[in-house]
Amino acid sequence: MKSNDAAISAMQQLLQERVMAEPALAIKLANPNKSMSGAVNYLCSQIKKSGLCCVEQSTVVSILLHYFNExxxxxxxxxxxxxxxxxxxxxxxxxxxxxxxxxxxxxxEQLREIRRQSAPKPQPKPTATTPKAEEEINVQPSLFDL
Known part of the structure; x- marks a missing residue:
C-alpha cells in the first residue's frame, strides 16, 4: 500500500489528540502487536467493506481506536x-x-510571458550559395548574345 504520508500523520495526530483527552489510551496504542500501518490497512478494509468512498473524521477515529482496542x-x-x-x-x-x-x-508568470514574447526571435542563418550557381539560375537568354 502506498499510503499518503500526510494522511498517516493526520491519523497519528488524531490519535494523539485522543490520548491527550484519555491518557489510558496510550497503553493500548503502545501495543507491540499493533502498528500504524496495520491500523491504516484495517481502516481501508473496513471502509471498502462498508461501500463508502468518503467518511467523516469521527468514523476514522472510531475505526482506528477499534483496531487498537481489540x-x-x-x-x-x-x-x-x-x-x-x-x-x-x-x-x-x-x-x-x-x-x-x-x-x-x-x-x-505574466512577467515571464512578456519577457518570452518580447525576446528577439532567432533569425535563420543565411545559407551559403555560390555566386556562379545563382547567376546561372537567373540568366535569361538573349538573341543578341553570340
Whole structure:
C-alpha cells in the first residue's frame, strides 16, 4: 500500500489528540502487536467493506481506536486504496495570505510571458550559395548574345 504520508500523520495526530483527552489510551496504542500501518490497512478494509468512498473524521477515529482496542484484529495485509485528508476551514488571515501568494505567482508568470514574447526571435542563418550557381539560375537568354 502506498499510503499518503500526510494522511498517516493526520491519523497519528488524531490519535494523539485522543490520548491527550484519555491518557489510558496510550497503553493500548503502545501495543507491540499493533502498528500504524496495520491500523491504516484495517481502516481501508473496513471502509471498502462498508461501500463508502468518503467518511467523516469521527468514523476514522472510531475505526482506528477499534483496531487498537481489540486484540484479535490482525493485519489484513496491504489494501489498495487512496487516502485523502480534508483540510480544515481557513481563517481570514490564511485566506489573505494565500491570495497574496497567488497574486505574486500570477505576476511572475505574466512577467515571464512578456519577457518570452518580447525576446528577439532567432533569425535563420543565411545559407551559403555560390555566386556562379545563382547567376546561372537567373540568366535569361538573349538573341543578341553570340
Amino acid at each position: 486484540e484479535d484484529i490482525k493485519d489484513d495485509g496491504n489494501v489498495g486504496c487512496d487516502i485523502v485528508v480534508a483540510k480544515p476551514e481557513l481563517s481570514e488571515e490564511d485566506k489573505e495570505e494565500l491570495k497574496k501568494q497567488a497574486m505574486e505567482q500570477y505576476k511572475e
